[in-house]
Amino acid sequence: MITFAKKQWKQIMIILMIYTTWSVAAFLFLIRLQGLETTLKQFGTGSQLYINFIHTVVKGTIVYYILIYQLLIPLIKTRNWKKAILQGLLFFTILTIYEYIWNFQIQNPKPTDPSYVSPNIFFLTAALLDLVIILIAVFFATIITSNEMRKRKEELEKEKLKAELAAIKYQINPHFIFNSLSFIYTKTLKTSPEAAHAVHLLSEIMSYALDDWDELGTVPLALEIDHMKKVIEMNQIRFNHMLKVKYHQHIETDEAYISYVPTLALVTLVENAFKHGELNDEKNQVTIELEATKNKIYFLVSNKKKKGPKEPSKGIGLSNVKQRLQLMYGDKHSFAVKEDENYYLNEITINL
Template identity: 60%
Template sequence: MLESVKKEWKKLLIILAVYSVWWIAVLFSLISLQGIDATIKQFGSVLHLYSEVIHSIVKGTLVYYILIFKLAIPLIRTGKRKKILMQYLLLILFITFYEYIWDFKTGDPSSAAKANISLGAFFVYALGLDLIMAVISIFIATWIESNDALKREEELEKQKLNAELSAIKYQINPHFLFNSLSFIYTKTVRTNPEAAHAVHLLSEIMSYALEEWEDLGRVPLPLEISHMKKVIEMNQIRFNNKLNIDYKENIEQGGILVLNNTYVPTLVFITLVENAFKHGDLNDEKNKVTVKLQVAGDNIRFSVSNKKKKSPKEPSNGIGLTNVQKRLQLMYGSKHSFIIQEDQDHYLTEININLNKL
């Protein structure tokens, strides 16, 4: 949340800096063309000159921020033209009427707008300038979004290359591995069905993890959920079904269609579950490891909560959760949130995906 606020403030400050430089350049141009006395006289007084410049800078900064980041970029990303264009129109009308009140109702008798411009001419002039601002904001937003999209694709490509390098670095020949698991399964299926089933699960989980998925590691959500359940089952078998794990799945009407049409980066759900297995207390019946999947409308929520182990923590560098956060950001941007909450005894990770969010 704090990081998101910092990003928004950074955008606002960049616009403020650029717009301030532009207005200072305009002011110096006026002074150089007609002299400082004429410029002051045009605005009525030095105080009115300063107040007009500061007001214009603050107003322009806020307007361009809204036009670019709250309207133009969502328009480009979502294509919801009617809704956003209506918001554009309402904002432009609001700005025009605000400028009318500022120029005609502020009580400044030396206002150039009052002295030299009729009311009708003012509205045409102001509305025209506001429309130009809207067009400029769309061009800027298109440039920003093109650069961001290029950076996201480059980052995804880098992550894919890093994943491929890690697979090469850490895996034994996968054919040898899967052939060995198949041999063990065949030898144990009659004498020890549970062990054979565990080997089969392990083989499927590892095959999923090592698969070279197309589209930069994106997989259908049902596939990720299916293998996440296999990870839970595999761990239960390891510990003779004594682990206190509660898996809850709530998919509302129409949710199946949403699930089947949603993609996620591979292993993101599995990473959260494995994190709970690694650091959670799996023996407390009153504080079970709770895994929840909820699908309502266009909203997908996946959370894992656990009580922390009292024994010494296993070594961890936090790369897994950081990787999840980065990959979700690259894929979903503002349409998702990744939450980590913890206190002295409990730990929660939660992924929220809002497919309909601007």
């Protein structure tokens, strides 16, 4: 929450500096164009001038911050036009009411004042200014979003390159592995069908992990679910079907099945639960929950911690999942890790 507040503050300060510079430049231009005396008659003198200038800068900063970062950038990312139009209409209605009160109630100009405009002229001018403000905000929001997408694509390409280099460094010839597994499967199929099935599962899981996916390293949710279930089944075979696992899945629509997720993201979290969790406690089962709609994916894995000696772990898998989710979804996702002395939980929410 603190990091997010700092990010907001930085965005506001950038807009404040730009808008202040622009306002000063515009004021100086007016003085040069029509003279100091005429300009001061329009904007006021003494303390009134400072009040009006500060009010203009603060109001402009707030307006552009809300338009760019709260309305337009989310619109560009989500394409939710209905929500954006309603929010925009509400925002400009509130803004126009505020400006009317400021100009006609707080400033309370007289018809004889040089800066006085009639309510009809005010509303016409406000509408034209709002249109200009929207166009400027759209321009900057598009630039900011394009820049973020370019940086994210560059980071994803770098991460992909690192992953490829790591695979080259640590891989054993996959053809040798699969040929060996095929041989073991054939030899054990008649004497031990369950062992043969386990070998077959292992072969499919490894093929999934080593396969070349799209440039972002993503797969349809349905495929990730399929191999996650194979990992669960493989572990049940390893432990003679004695594992206490509670699995719940709810897929609302077929659209959710084809939503893309990072390869092995869910599988990695499930493997971690089997690696570090207490697997034989009926009251504290390994819990796996998956819910998906066309707009959101929710995934949870929780387990009671295993007592006694722990398997060595560098946390590389979990760190990789966090990093890939951040690069792919940014603010559209959350990844919570909750842990105490006895329990461990991972929770992912992705807004599509």
